[in-house]
């Protein structure tokens with residue numbers, strides 16, 4: 311028999327249970343991508359569980375013999391998008407097609423409803439060249455519709471330096487400069503950074519996802535940098551600055567896990583709509599990649615995710631040498647509130 315157990319004390323009495331819960335995500339990652347998977351470590355997940363921006367609830371599906379055979383997580387945004395819930399249901403590859411996935415998903419949906427959430431989101435991923443077998447079969451069967459398809463792309467490092475330096479060049483003195491920062495930003499930029507995050511939440515291709523604008527202020531930006539630091543990650547930001555006004559008009563961020571710096575993660579990239587067309591996306595990504603190459607020589611690859619219809623971003627990636635090596639799909643189900 312399998313029991314669904316709420317994990318309330320991941321640092322204390324349920325530490326081992328939490329580690330076993332996290333291991334299910336790693337087992338699923340290895341099953342789909344081999345060693346090249348991107349599942350978070352238990353310690354990263356423990357830290358993510360402390361986020362005040364997204365309330366996270368974890369449950370383990372535990373077999374009578376104590377084995378964790380499935381893991382579920384519910385993520386509830388706290389600042390905005392208050393109708394939304396992200397549902398994660400993963401069954402260990404050795405225990406599939408026995409109804410456990412359905413058990414976990416049903417549990418998550420009931421919990422989401424109890425928290426008043428009606429826009430339910432979930433993700434599936436697969437290797438390039440394979441099929442989205444779980445999504446097509448499982449998510450669709452449970453009433454989820456495809457809201458967006460996302461490409462995972464990786465750039466092997468050290469990248470072609472000449473290519474990066476060419477990417478960094480402005481066509482002429484066009485009034486913008488690109489600046490990079492490691493592990494935090496000057497206080498004077500916190501408000502500008504908050505505005506960029508607000509814009510990032512709506513000013514990118516969103517497919518059919520029902521997402522609302524996010525609320526950002528200086529305190530939330532500061533919290534976010536502190537949280538990433540506590541997750542054991544270093545951060546490189548590249549900013550596009552409009553010289554005449556000093557305004558931050560674009561950014562990209564790369565995170566490097568201190569314990570496993572071999573793979574770095576390129577997170578958000580945005581150029582404000584009114585400042586597009588100056589190759590700022592390319593210049594910022596080239597700058598962050600050069601900084602990474604110089605200051606984190608152990609990093610062998612940088613990985614990023616972009617919507618399949620985000621032609622300008624994908625074009626920037628191609629110009630820098632990124633190769634598409636994975637796929638992800640966002641599924642959505644809207645239930646009565």
Ligand SMILES: CC(C)(COP(=O)(O)OP(=O)(O)OC[C@H]1O[C@@H](n2cnc3c(N)ncnc32)[C@H](O)[C@@H]1OP(=O)(O)O)[C@@H](O)C(=O)NCCC(=O)NCCS
Pocket residue numbers: 338398399400401402405406407408409410411412413432433434435443444445446447448449451641
């Ligand atoms: C998706 C997942 C959770 C399903 O877990 P599971 O325990 O095998 O699911 P269930 O046994 O409850 O399957 C219920 C039904 O979903 C469908 N289904 C599940 N896996 C499927 C697959 N690989 N291909 C086609 N249909 C599938 C089937 O209709 C199945 O019923 P059946 O076995 O009677 O044919 C599991 O494969 C997994 O962990 N995948 C990786 C993570 C993921 O993609 N999560 C889904 C987020 S929506």
